[in-house]
Amino acid sequence: MILTEQSPTLTNPLQSIKPDLRVGFVLMNQFTLVPVAGLVDSLRFAADKSFRSEQIHCQWDWMTCDDQQVSASCGMVIYPTKPLNLWAQYDYIVIAGGLLGETRNPPNWLLEALREIHIARVPIIALCSGSFVLGKAGLLNGHRCAVHFTIRDEFCTLFPEATVIMDKSYVDDNGIITCPGGTAIDLASNLIRKHCGALRARKGLEYLLVQDKDKDTERAESSQDTFYEHARVQRAIVFMRANIDQALPMKAVAKAVGTNPRQLHREFVANTQDTPANYWRKLRLDHAKRLLINTSQNVTTIALSSGFSDASHFIVWFKKEYGETPVSYRKRRREVQMLSNEVSQGAFTDDPDL
Template sequence: MMVEQGSETSISVPVIKPELRVGFVLMNHFTLVPVAGLVDSLRFAADKSFRSQQVFCQWDWMTLNDQPIVASCGMPILPTKPLNLWAHYDYIVIAGGLLGETRNPPDWLLDALRDVHAANIPIIALCSGSFVLGKAGLLDGRRCALHFTLRDEFKERFPNSTAVIDKNYVDDRGIITCPGGTAIDLAASLIRRHCGAVRAQKGLEYLLVEERKESESTAPEGVVYLNDRVQRAIAFMRNNLDASLTLKAVADAVGTHPRQLHREFVANTQEPPANYWRKLRLDQARRLLVNTSQNITTIALACGFSDASHFILWFRKQYGETPYTFRKRRHEVERFDWHHERVGFDPEL
């Protein structure tokens, strides 16, 4: 319970499952700016007001030995949690910096990252964190966004990866690399994907950043697949989220047959095309639940589900709650934040 200032009225804090959880693994002498840009974007998206409460987004700071470390600028940082890559994170971030710390990471970390990737948990490498993923073999056959000063050494060490120096980030089949900078474009993409366009835009506005046009990004949602047919199939799926089309229609649109499309999807995305398309539909439905007042049936039909029951079934399987509960809890948080802004609530009291 929390109590209003100057009042005996009690207010229950609404309990809500975060839409985006990020575990930061900070390497010693990591670069501060990309980490700050990523987490500050999460902070603005994390609640409806500006109280920096970790409601919709949550994050933890971890180090390899659970001890304080120092950023490359000399700022000391304390971990907030013991190292645990399996704490139900949506993303694991490896924050690198000075190459002396990332050229030769410990073998146990490389093994752990391979296991995380095998479990289909996306991994983000900031700055020279890409060298850690390269040493783990996770960038073989993938594109990797690098700072131009690191390209030559990276290409020599990891010739099976394609170095890219003209992108703010690249998401290649669950391995996301960001060369540094502010990482705000990457953050906006993640927030849009998990929390909706409104909260992504909120962070961009308050960080005084103009959103890049889609044509300037690597691909829709920043995702890159080496197989051009899979990339085109995903674009077709995104453009037909409201249509009751079969996978044969998708295969026909990209010039192949369903069985071949299935093989290529599994090879590139680690899941069948039907599952991938359903997740796209559910992501869109979640955005509509957050950003519109449309009823459940209307949203179900707008996202290509045959009826509300079918939609509710898959939504619960994917997110662990019904669409109604998902929306209700967020409205409770909105009322909670609005009330505290109105009365000048102090969370420390």
């Protein structure tokens, strides 16, 4: 068909699809290219049905501090795709650092903005020397963070209240995620698994020629689960995860860790900025969301296996947390999958599952 001036404008129906994962990259000048490339290429493989690099399931934007081009430490020039806006409903904000000359003294307005989005519970990822930016913002005080061995001494001197980890590919401590460098593919894989499902995470690993680790081993090695310095809070979280399918009262959690509900409430709020009841509910909802993505179980079965007393209770809380019912969430994902299939029909037919 030949379009004329009178022809209606054709739009891509995929453009209206809500992505499962949105990431905003803030590229500091002289950033290290490899971890950024590993993270975004993993998102790219997980983003669509085939291999056209369409941003369907995952979306990402390139931003800089002054909305101007920046250079990677290898000399590659990158132009921003969007004006800087840390509040654009991103699931993660990535601070991509590199040469220390650019990250030792970040602008004060950026530090203040990072504090604000952390208070708003938007997870922040620091790649390479991006940890210096978070340290300057005071966001690493009392937190565990993964730091590259070449900058460890200076980092420890500047930020003595942070707990430096040297043997992890990344550390997630209460929404502050630090990755010392490398490819960042394991970090990306776990983000994709959490938001888009295991199949999409495996797709990226396969086509980047990276071996998929056992899920439990991967969690242990990469510190995916949030860690809190308060031993009792950490033990309570372990108990919650181990009993995710049990509708136990909070009294049982407190008893399991050797305290009473009131004291556990105080310790949770002080360490997680959340009550133990809300924290456990969010763990349950996240578990249920994974079951909706990766299984064909009905809503009632998922509700009960996630520790909710019944389906109605589960539906109310799911909608409150995610803005839609479990049925509409699952239906939307299936419609996305079907629409993506239609758009890519005839291409890459040798890969029907991805």
